[in-house]
């Protein structure tokens with residue numbers, strides 16, 4: 001009977017929602033779904049990229065779409081060609097769309113805008129796969145409360161966290177973990193002469209050696225802020241103190257994490273630099289299915305080239321000394337300030353080196369110190385900080 005149930009479960013079409021389907025993560029998931037036929041997408045969402053969203057909805061026969069950008073929403077809504085699709089302009093439509101719990105949701109919107117929809121969809125989904133870092137970093141206490149309340153399974157999709165999560169799900173007591181190392185490729189400037197850092201151009205910073213990602217996360221990789229975010233994510237997800245988490249440089253990004261146990265053993269978790277691997281595994285969970293990737297080339301293990309971080313090359317790693325031990329609104333200030341500064345760099349308003357400089361200045365600014373002792377009680381506590389942090393940064397010389 002049990003086996004029969006498992007077989008039936010495997011045959012049933014999984015009902016899926018993708019928040020941020022036009023982005024790098026969203027498109028990777030769609031590539032997987034194109035091959036994995038046993039899925040039915042119920043909802044897709046985008047911000048501006050309505051043409052691609054419509055194309056996706058047509059291809060995957062999706063009945064519901066959300067387009068957040070007001071003008072593009074109107075364009076679709078007023079076009080009779082799309083009247084067979086339910087078009088919504090914001091995420092308050094979930095109760096109209098979902099009559100039963102979805103099987104799987106991917107939260108892959110870029111930025112803090114992803115937090116509200118991620119929180120809101122928890123009660124409508126059995127499994128929530130989260131790529132949106134900002135939700136985990138800034139809203140972890142709100143997220144985990146809802147996950148518990150609605151018995152929703154949480155799966156982190158960042159490659160490092162997925163690797164750790166997959167290894168630790170069978171461990172009853174995290175106290176067995178002595179240390180977790182998260183690897184960093186070192187980004188596009190790991191060998192660049194420090195003297196030339198002041199001349200770094202946007203296109204150079206976007207040129208990640210191993211991964212093809214969205215613009216924002218590519219810049220965060222170049223400054224190493226992405227790894228700071230990942231350390232915070234790991235601390236929140238695995239409830240492990242910062243003292244047990246470290247970053248280690250590994251240029252080929254083949255290893256994603258190293259877990260050192262109290263019993264003297266360590267595990268190195270590796271896979272190809274392909275985000276589709278964690279995404280695929282989160283989709284097929286709780287089953288482990290075969291993924292059609294290349295054979296693992298273990299000779300690459302001869303070239304691990306692990307090394308420690310150089311603070312002169314990555315000044316942002318000093319942030320690790322500033323983060324309070326307990327979860328607080330300080331992490332939100334970090335995320336918002338970094339977002340503002342990365343945008344300014346992308347718009348050529350500041351230099352690459354100014355990102356870390358101004359970020360450190362913001363985090364040391366006395367006006368923000370009280371937030372180190374405060375936790376967000378509701379999502380507005382997080383969102384409301386946006387304009388305040390912006391006004392402080394804009395007044396820096």
Ligand SMILES: NC(=O)c1ccc[n+]([C@@H]2O[C@H](COP(=O)([O-])OP(=O)(O)OC[C@H]3O[C@@H](n4cnc5c(N)ncnc54)[C@H](OP(=O)(O)O)[C@@H]3O)[C@@H](O)[C@H]2O)c1
Pocket residue numbers: 019020021022023024025026045046047048049050068108109110111113131132133134157158159211212213214215216217275
């Ligand atoms: N890319 C990776 O390899 C990777 C790896 C690990 C974690 N992550 C994390 O995953 C998240 C998504 O990353 P990504 O690289 O896929 O980003 P991306 O390529 O920039 O795509 C972001 C998605 O979010 C949508 N979006 C952006 N702003 C929005 C808003 N204000 N309201 C509603 N939707 C909005 C975009 O729609 P439009 O296309 O219409 O703008 C797009 O669908 C980020 O938090 C990132 O840090 C990414």
